[in-house]
Amino acid sequence: MDIQDQSVSKLSGLAGLLGSALLLGVFAFLSVFVGLETLDAQAALERYPEIRWARIIENTAYLFALALWALHSVGLFAVLRADSPGISLAAVVMSVLGLAILAAGAIPHTAETVISDLYHAPETAAELMPVLIVAWEVSLGWIDTFVVTGIVLTPVGLLLYGIAILRAPHFGSWTGWASILFAIAGIYAAVAGLIEESDIVGVGIFALVFFHIVIGWASFRLSAH
Numbered sequence: 001m002d003i004q005d006q007s008v009s010k011l012s013g014l015a016g017l018l019g020s021a022l023l024l025g026v027f028a029f030l031s032v033f034v035g036l037e038t039l040d041a042q043a044a045l046e047r048y049p050e051i052r053w054a055r056i057i058e059n060t061a062y063l064f065a066l067a068l069w070a071l072h073s074v075g076l077f078a079v080l081r082a083d084s085p086g087i088s089l090a091a092v093v094m095s096v097l098g099l100a101i102l103a104a105g106a107i108p109h110t111a112e113t114v115i116s117d118l119y120h121a122p123e124t125a126a127e128l129m130p131v132l133i134v135a136w137e138v139s140l141g142w143i144d145t146f147v148v149t150g151i152v153l154t155p156v157g158l159l160l161y162g163i164a165i166l167r168a169p170h171f172g173s174w175t176g177w178a179s180i181l182f183a184i185a186g187i188y189a190a191v192a193g194l195i196e197e198s199d200i201v202g203v204g205i206f207a208l209v210f211f212h213i214v215i216g217w218a219s220f221r222l223s224a225h
Contacts, residue, residue, distance in 0.1 A: 006222060008075050008078045008079060009075060009078075009079045009219045009220070009222040010219070010220055010222070011071075011075060012071055012072045012073075012074065012075020012076060012078070012079075012216075012219055013072065013075070013215075013216045013217065013218070013219025013220030013221075013222070014216070014220055015068040015069070015071040015072045015075070015216070016068065016069060016071075016072030016075075016212035016213070016215065016216025016219065017212070017213060017216040017217060017220065018068050019064075019065040019066070019067075019068030019069045019071075019072065019212055019216075020065070020069075020209045020210070020212045020213045020216065022061055022064060022065040022068065023061070023062065023065040023205075023209055024209065025061070026058050026061045026062055026065070029054070029057065029058065029061075030054070030058055033051070033054045034051050034054050034055070034058070041133045041134075041136045041137045041140070042133050044136065045115070045116060045119050045132070045133060045136050046119075048112060048113075048116040049116060049120060052109070052113065052116070055109045055112070056109050059106055059107045059108065059109050060107070062106050063103055063106040063107060066099050066102055066103045066106060067103070069099055069208065069212050070095075070096050070099045070100070072212055072215075072216055072219070073091075073092055073095040073096055073099065073157065073161075074092060074096065075219065076088070076091070076092070076161055076164075076215070076219065077089065077091065077092035079168075079170075079219065079222070080161070080164045080165065080168055083164070083167050083168045083169070084163070084164035084167045084168070087160050087163055087164045087167075088160070088161070088164045090160050091157045091158075091160035091161040091164060092157070093157075094153050094154070094156045094157035094160065095153075095154055095157030095158070095161070096157075097153055098149075098150045098151070098152070098153030098154030098156075098157060099150065099154065101146055101149050101150040101153065102146060102147065102150035102151075102154075104146050105142070105143045105145075105146030105147060105150075108139060108140070108143045111139045112136070112139060115132055115135050115136050115139065118132055119132045119133075119136075144197065147193075147201060147205075148190070148193040148194065148201060151186060151189055151190045151193060151201055151204035151205070152190040152193075152194065154186060154204070154208055155182075155183045155184075155185075155186025155187045155189075155190055155204065155207065156183070156187075158179050158180075158182050158183035158186060158207065158208075158211050159179070159180060159183035159184075159187070161179050161215070162176045162177065162178075162179030162180035162182075162183060163176070163180075164176075165179055165215070170222055171218060171222070172218065175214065175215055175218045178211075178214050178215070179211060179214075179215060182207040182208075182210055182211040182214075183207070183211075185203055185204070185206075185207040186203070186204040186207035186208070188200075188203065189201050189202070189203035189204035189207065190204055
C-alpha cells in the first residue's frame, strides 16, 4: 500500500469510528432525555413540544453519522480497488446509495414541527385534530420507508466489502469475515422489515454501527503499516 492509500485509509477509518461513536452517543442521549418507549401518534404529538430540541439534536447527529459512514465507505473503495476493482465498486455503490436513502429520512422534525405547531395552536379547530394525528402517522410511515429501504441496500454493500477485504492482503481475514457476519445480520433485519413492520429493523442499524467500528479501526491501523 502506498503513502496516498495509507492516508486515505487513516482518514476514512477515523470517519467510520467517529460516525459510530456519534450514533451510539445519540442512543445514550435519547435514553436520558427522551426515553425509548414507543408512544401512539396522539401521545407522541402531545409530548413533542417538550422534546422538540432533543429530536433536532438527535436527527442532526444521525445525519452527520451517516455522512461520516459514507466517507468511510468511499475510503474503503479507494483502498480495496487495486485488489478487487469490480467488487469494491459494487460495494461502494450499494453502501453509499443505502446511506443516502437513510439520510433522506434523517431530519423528520422538519415535518413533525409543522404538524405539532398546528396541533397545539389554540386556533386549530377540534375537527382538525384527527386529521393532524393521521398526518403525523403518515410522516412517520415515510420515515420508516426510508429506513427499511436503506437497510435493504447497505447490508449488500457490507457483504461485498467483506468479500473484497478477504482478497486484500493488507487486511486481516478476520475483518472480512466480520463484515460478512454484520452483513448477514443486516440482511436478516431487512427481510424482516420487508415482510412486516418490526423493531428488528434496528438490528440493521447496529450492524452498520459495528461494521464501521471494526472495519474503521482496521482501516485506521493500516496507515501504520
